[in-house]
Amino acid sequence: xxxxxxxxxxxxxxxxxxxxxxxxxxxxxxxxxxxxxxxxxxxxxxxxxxxxxxxxxxxxxxxxxxxxxxxxxxxxxxxxxxxxxxxxxxxxxxxxxxxxxxxxxxxxxxxxxxxxxxxxxxxxxxxxxxxxxxxxxxxxxxxxxxxxxxxxxxxxxxxxxxxxxxxxxxxxxxxxxxxxxxxxxxxxxxxxxxxxxxxxxxxxxxxxxxxxxxxxxxxxxxxxxxxxxxxxxxxxxxxxxxxxxxxxxxxxxxxxxxxxxxxxxxxxxxxxxxxxxxxxxxxxxxxxxxxxxxxxxxxxxxxxxxxxxxxxxxxxxxxxxxxxxxxxxxxxxxxxxxxxxxxxxxx
Amino acid sequence: xxxxxxxxxxxxxxxxxxxxxxxxxxxxxxxxxxxxxxxxxxxxxxxxxxxxxxxxxxxxxxxxxxxxxxxxxxxxxxxxxxxxxxxxxxxxxxxxxxxxxxxxxxxxxxxxxxxxxxxxxxxxxxxxxxxxxxxxxxxxxxxxxxxxxxxxxxxxxxxxxxxxxxxxxxxxxxxxxxxxxxxxxxxxxxxxxxxxxxxxxxxxxxxxxxxxxxxxxxxxxxxxxxxxxxxxxxxxxxxxxxxxxxxxxxxxxxxxxxxxxxxxxxxxxxxxx
Numbered sequence: 001x002x003x004x005x006x007x008x009x010x011x012x013x014x015x016x017x018x019x020x021x022x023x024x025x026x027x028x029x030x031x032x033x034x035x036x037x038x039x040x041x042x043x044x045x046x047x048x049x050x051x052x053x054x055x056x057x058x059x060x061x062x063x064x065x066x067x068x069x070x071x072x073x074x075x076x077x078x079x080x081x082x083x084x085x086x087x088x089x090x091x092x093x094x095x096x097x098x099x100x101x102x103x104x105x106x107x108x109x110x111x112x113x114x115x116x117x118x119x120x121x122x123x124x125x126x127x128x129x130x131x132x133x134x135x136x137x138x139x140x141x142x143x144x145x146x147x148x149x150x151x152x153x154x155x156x157x158x159x160x161x162x163x164x165x166x167x168x169x170x171x172x173x174x175x176x177x178x179x180x181x182x183x184x185x186x187x188x189x190x191x192x193x194x195x196x197x198x199x200x201x202x203x204x205x206x207x208x209x210x211x212x213x214x215x216x217x218x219x220x221x222x223x224x225x226x227x228x229x230x231x232x233x234x235x236x237x238x239x240x241x242x243x244x245x246x247x248x249x250x251x252x253x254x255x256x257x258x259x260x261x262x263x264x265x266x267x268x269x270x271x272x273x274x275x276x277x278x279x280x281x282x283x284x285x286x287x288x289x290x291x292x293x294x295x296x297x298x299x300x301x302x303x304x305x306x307x308x309x310x311x312x313x314x315x316x317x318x319x320x321x322x323x324x325x326x327x328x329x330x331x332x333x334x335x336x337x338x339x340x341x342x343x344x345x346x347x
Numbered sequence: 348x349x350x351x352x353x354x355x356x357x358x359x360x361x362x363x364x365x366x367x368x369x370x371x372x373x374x375x376x377x378x379x380x381x382x383x384x385x386x387x388x389x390x391x392x393x394x395x396x397x398x399x400x401x402x403x404x405x406x407x408x409x410x411x412x413x414x415x416x417x418x419x420x421x422x423x424x425x426x427x428x429x430x431x432x433x434x435x436x437x438x439x440x441x442x443x444x445x446x447x448x449x450x451x452x453x454x455x456x457x458x459x460x461x462x463x464x465x466x467x468x469x470x471x472x473x474x475x476x477x478x479x480x481x482x483x484x485x486x487x488x489x490x491x492x493x494x495x496x497x498x499x500x501x502x503x504x505x506x507x508x509x510x511x512x513x514x515x516x517x518x519x520x521x522x523x524x525x526x527x528x529x530x531x532x533x534x535x536x537x538x539x540x541x542x543x544x545x546x547x548x549x550x551x552x553x554x555x556x557x558x559x560x561x562x563x564x565x566x567x568x569x570x571x572x573x574x575x576x577x578x579x580x581x582x583x584x585x586x587x588x589x590x591x592x593x594x595x596x597x598x599x600x601x602x603x604x605x606x607x608x609x610x611x612x613x614x615x616x617x618x619x620x
Contacts, residue, residue: 063535064506177399205534206398206562211606233535277536279566293547294569300505309428 012112024194024227025052025075025113030088032067032074036270038137042069042304044083046251049331052195055225057218059259062248065301068231071248072197075114075229077105091192093321111140114188117172120180123172129183130156130168130190136190155186159216194223199231201303214240235278239263247271250302250312253331257338265338269317311343319344351573353425354386355556356410356524361385363405376384379405379418381580387524390550392557396566396603397577403560404453404616406577407526410558411445424523441471443535444517448529450509454516460487462498471520485517490545508540511545524556533567543569564607576600 028098029141032045045067052058062068071078075090083270090097092113092166099224132254133152156162161181173178188196200219202210218241220226234236238259240247245262247255247270255268268271276295299316302308313319314324321343329347331339341347359523363380379402387393395403408414412428421428428439430501447453464483473479484494490511501509510530514517531539540610543566549555561567567574575585576597583597595601
């Protein structure tokens with residue numbers, strides 16, 4: 001907890017969640033480096049800290065390459081061989097996930113924490129989808145085949161694919177994108193995990209299907225108090241379901257706060273710029289937007305290979321000060337429920 | 348009945364049916380396009396929206412000649428592209444260009460950016476090599492790519508930059524119609540904005556129409572003159588954005604609008620900068 005010590009304004013609880021005493025996942029100072037060659041190392045995640053409370057939906061917002069997926073993978077020890085966790089801790093229900101061995105991790109994955117991938121090719125093309133869901137259940141429960149099958153059918157019914165044998169015994173290629181996405185969700189929810197990491201589950205679905213999937217995830221939270229870490233690059237998608245938003249930029253969480261506060265009063269210049277990029281509802285009906293240029297953030301995110309001193313957003317920032325190039329800001333807590341990493345707020 | 352002056356593209360009664368199943372299986376037919384009527388006016392943008400499987404891409408494929416429709420007419424600048432015409436089909440096709448969603452798959456991985464953009468000119472035997480290179484540099488500058496990146500290969504670019512290379516390649520022959528088939532899907536918000544701005548600038552500076560195909564209605568208010576809604580192979584509704592969003596007529600349009608996530612609690616800083 002160096003962050004807390006470095007800044008007196010930030011009390012010892014330098015995190016935000018519904019109830020600080022009750023957390024499901026607590027990540028502190030997580031740092032991940034990629035090593036391409038000997039001596040060519042670069043930092044992909046830089047001292048990430050956050051908490052997730054039971055039943056909370058936390059949105060992780062950021063552009064591609066900002067480290068969203070790496071965050072998700074590092075929680076479950078699924079990082080590629082070139083990556084290494086160099087610092088930090090991940091505590092889940094009081095256990096340190098980073099110190100578990102592969103066998104212990106296998107018991108956590110799918111049963112207590114599960115992942116919904118963006119890529120639907122995670123389904124086995126030569127196995128019936130019903131069996132693929134049953135397989136997850138049997139991997140974690142010492143149940144008979146019949147009981148696992150019944151449980152899988154119950155999961156199918158819950159996600160709106162039940163009632164017919166046709167989908168249960170279909171192969172992935174026989175289903176539409178929306179149906180396949182639901183199968184992947186069924187796999188993730190089959191063992192009733194406490195935390196689901198959803199990595200852009202609706203990115204490739206069309207609007208109507210994606211609305212159904214989001215609706216289903218929200219209902220699931222109500223039903224079984226499942227917590228979600230929902231990763232997306234689209235603020236509008238997160239606005240429909242998240243309780244709290246964490247904004248990621250260049251491997252750091254630059255802002256963290258409740259959905260409504262963060263969207264109406266963004267603190268970090270990056271959050272503000274990103275929300276300005278989002279097409280507004282008024283643009284639909286108001287003809288004055290016709291042919292008008294969209295707001296966008298000039299430049300592109302920094303290359304992780306070139307580490308410059310100072311804040312990683314300074315070259316694109318509207319509110320840049322001289323001090324921004326000199327040192328990297330620390331995380332500060334301007335109000336009870338919000339965290340920001342910017343020198344403007346004294347970081 | 349059609350607005351004057353004569354539209355750039357006019358599609359009348361276009362039909363395309365795919366047959367699924369081999370001869371030993373039971374066959375069934377999919378009506379990908381079912382009597383489609385559509386017109387794109389000059390120097391404007393028409394958005395084509397609809398859920399996946401509604402036939403949007405099939406229509407784009409028919410327009411550029413990658414699919415042969417079963418029935419109907421496609422009129423482009425007073426010529427029926429589907430009739431055996433006096434003009435070579437190839438020379439008409441250069442005026443209609445298509446950009447795909449997946450820019451990584453649409454660019455040859457072993458050619459440099461400059462070679463990719465130059466290739467259409469080479470195929471048309473356009474000018475001398477020096478002129479061609481000048482044109483390539485000009486195109487790269489216009490879509491916002493640094494000319495220092497000429498020799499980069501596609502994998503060395505980010506997704507947004509690759510999409511710019513694809514746009515430069517499509518525009519190097521100065522087409523009159525550019526079809527964007529989900530060309531912005533999967534790009535980050537800030538990058539989407541940059542690409543939309545490039546397209547708006549291009550449209551302002553030269554005679555260029557866009558057919559913007561998307562399942563996403565978000566950017567349409569900024570971008571578009573008219574919206575056509577496609578459902579199960581037919582155009583069910585066509586209107587201006589303000590009309591369509593305020594009074595959607597067809598039940599499918601209503602469902603589509605209801606399912607779009609929008610930023611309602613938006614930080615209102617649009618007037619700030």
